[in-house]
Amino acid sequence: MTVSLVLRRASERIGASVGLDAIEAAIEARALLCAALDVDRVWLIVHAQDELEAPNLHEFEKMVERRLKGEPVAYIAGFREFYGAKFRVTRDVLIPRPETELLVDLALECMPEDGKVLDLGTGSGAIAVSIARLRKSAAICAIDKSPAALEIAKENGRDLPNIDYVESDWFEALPDEKYDLIVSNPPYIAEGDEHLKDLQFEPSLALTSGRDGLDAIRRIVQDAPSHLKAGGWLLFEHGYDQGGKCRKLLSKKFYEVATWRDLSGNDRVSGGRLTSA
Ligand SMILES: C[S@@+](CC[C@H](N)C(=O)[O-])C[C@H]1O[C@@H](n2cnc3c(N)ncnc32)[C@H](O)[C@@H]1O
Structure with missing residues (x-):
């Protein structure tokens, strides 16, 4: 899956489960992916169409699951x-x-x-x-x-x-x-x-x-x-x-x-x- 698609899917899940609007959910998904990959937001834009490697995707998924259980992004990202x-x-x-x-x-x-x-x-x-x-x-x-x-x-x-x-x-x-x-x-x-x-x-x-x-x-x-x-x-x-x-x-x-x-x-x-x- 590409960076862009991974982000879109995570935003939708976070928005629906935590009760955020689309913009807030997208901001949270980006923050979590930045933390999972140890990159900044510009990197996500430049590499939007790159495929995510399996270990990185797995790490990100774990973070999203924590967010869906209500844990604040700051604790998950550290x-x-x-x-x-x-x-x-x-x-x-x-x-x-x-x-x-x-x-x-x-x-x-x-x-x-x-x-x-x-x-x-x-x-x-x-x-x-x-x-x-x-x-x-x-x-x-x-x-x-x-x-x-x-x-x-x-x-x-x-x-x-x-x-x-x-x-x-x-x-x-x-x-x-x-x-x-x-x-x-x-x-x-x-x-x-x-x-x-x-x-x-x-x-x-x-x-x-x-x-x-x-x-x-x-x-x-x-x-x-x-x-x-x-x-x-x-x-x-x-x-x-x-x-x-x-x-x-x-x-x-x-x-x-x-x-x-x-x-x-x-x-x-x-x-x-x-x-x-
Ligand atoms: C609202 S937090 C503020 C943390 C930080 N200063 C900030 O603004 O983000 C209150 C802090 O007071 C500390 N605290 C609570 N009771 C205390 C006490 N009796 N003596 C010293 N620190 C205490 C807590 O451990 C916590 O870190």
């Missing part, structure tokens, strides 16, 4: 693009989301060029690695409670000497340091939330946080002041309906408290600056 770079992902880490790019934009605006930055719950390292790449003279500390996630983060940041990785339950194992910026995309979904059924392949440690989803955020807002320099920023991601509650939590110790919206117009990041520790 990577996801975030902030213009490719991140390795496994089922030990949350798949980085485009909404989180807002948090990186804000972090880059708020931190000094050579600032000390703490990324709480680094997962794949998406936030820490993106900041470290663009701020070579900054020092980043990336923490996570999951040792498996930290291994993935280290792999994604392997070319960046300005990141330290620490296994920690939020601030617990941290050295006695003060940071210019604390950034976090913590778990913020309420236990039992109906959306969790669509996220069953992602680690629950990365998703849920107590009955209202705010346990991690409450802990971070409460403990951040003793790890920030005066005037230092705390910025964190949250759910579309949590902005008001997050600003209220922040207002006790922080000034310039604000919530920023993502590209879909939803409240997505809140933060403020520390008045005094």
